Amino acid sequence: MSFTDATIEAITQISPDCKQYILSLDEAEFTGEAGQHTALRTDAGTKPYSVLAVDDDRISLMIRAYGTDGVADHMDARSVGDIVEVDPALRGSLTLQRTDTPAVFIGTGTGITPIIGLLHAYVTSGGPQAVFMFGEKTQEQLLYKPLLEQYELVHSVETRFSLSREDWHGHTGYVQEQLPDVSDTVGPDAEYYICGVPAAVVATKEKLTELGVPSDRVHTEGWEDAQVA
Numbered sequence: 001m002s003f004t005d006a007t008i009e010a011i012t013q014i015s016p017d018c019k020q021y022i023l024s025l026d027e028a029e030f031t032g033e034a035g036q037h038t039a040l041r042t043d044a045g046t047k048p049y050s051v052l053a054v055d056d057d058r059i060s061l062m063i064r065a066y067g068t069d070g071v072a073d074h075m076d077a078r079s080v081g082d083i084v085e086v087d088p089a090l091r092g093s094l095t096l097q098r099t100d101t102p103a104v105f106i107g108t109g110t111g112i113t114p115i116i117g118l119l120h121a122y123v124t125s126g127g128p129q130a131v132f133m134f135g136e137k138t139q140e141q142l143l144y145k146p147l148l149e150q151y152e153l154v155h156s157v158e159t160r161f162s163l164s165r166e167d168w169h170g171h172t173g174y175v176q177e178q179l180p181d182v183s184d185t186v187g188p189d190a191e192y193y194i195c196g197v198p199a200a201v202v203a204t205k206e207k208l209t210e211l212g213v214p215s216d217r218v219h220t221e222g223w224e225d226a227q228v229a
């Protein structure tokens with residue numbers, strides 16, 4: 001990896017512990033595509049972060065702070081105009097495979113970040129039918145719900161939010177429990193993209209195997225455990 005300076009152009013609070021950052025390169029350009037990740041190098045260490053969106057010299061990231069004085073907390077303490085060190089070469093195999101068949105995008109927690117980028121790439125390339133599934137614990141942690149509701153209005157996207165620790169008017173339970181219903185809706189040709197905490201990624205892959213979805217249609221990146229990717 002090689003690192004270069006980027007300026008923080010904007011910071012937006014997305015939930016009580018998550019912020020969105022827009023970083024602009026002072027020199028050089030980003031290479032890569034939606035679904036991939038960069039890395040941030042700080043005094044607290046170096047960690048990978050998926051991109052929400054990427055332009056030639058700008059990316060947006062969404063980072064949850066844990067209060068552990070790690071890289072995420074280092075970012076949480078930054079202000080607009082600060083300089084951070086970023087890898088301009090995006091990496092990772094979680095990329096859009098096809099846009100001529102239905103697609104299911106499944107995220108849990110901050111794993112929603114690359115999944116949003118992939119959904120955007122899919123609908124803007126004319127993808128015919130998308131289901132976007134997002135699992136979190138409580139309503140206040142439902143990231144980007146208004147944005148996704150807009151996608152549902154203007155594109156062929158069905159959104160399904162699922163809460164595991166709060167009763168509400170929407171779906172409850174783990175996100176993978178809805179897969180039998182979703183796989184019936186999208187049919188046998190759909191591609192599946194999954195990102196999130198390793199346990200959720202593993203459980204989702206197992207459910208898809210049970211449903212008879214071929215493994216080459218299932219694309220994953222399990223964070224914090226390279227063996228899951």
Ligand SMILES: Cc1cc2nc3c(=O)[nH]c(=O)nc-3n(C[C@H](O)[C@H](O)[C@H](O)COP(=O)(O)OP(=O)(O)OC[C@H]3O[C@@H](n4cnc5c(N)ncnc54)[C@H](O)[C@@H]3O)c2cc1C
Nearest residue numbers: 047048049050062063064066068070071072110113223224
């Ligand atoms: C390919 C890839 C892409 C990623 N993309 C993103 C992204 O887009 N956004 C994002 O926020 N993260 C993302 N991550 C995770 C990120 O790389 C870091 O692991 C995360 O920000 C924590 O780093 P840290 O140095 O702050 O944590 P550390 O201080 O090192 O903490 C260690 C770990 O403990 C866990 N932890 C600590 N406190 C808590 C807590 N209170 N609750 C739950 N867990 C806790 C966290 O999982 C953390 O990883 C990605 C990881 C990978 C592998």
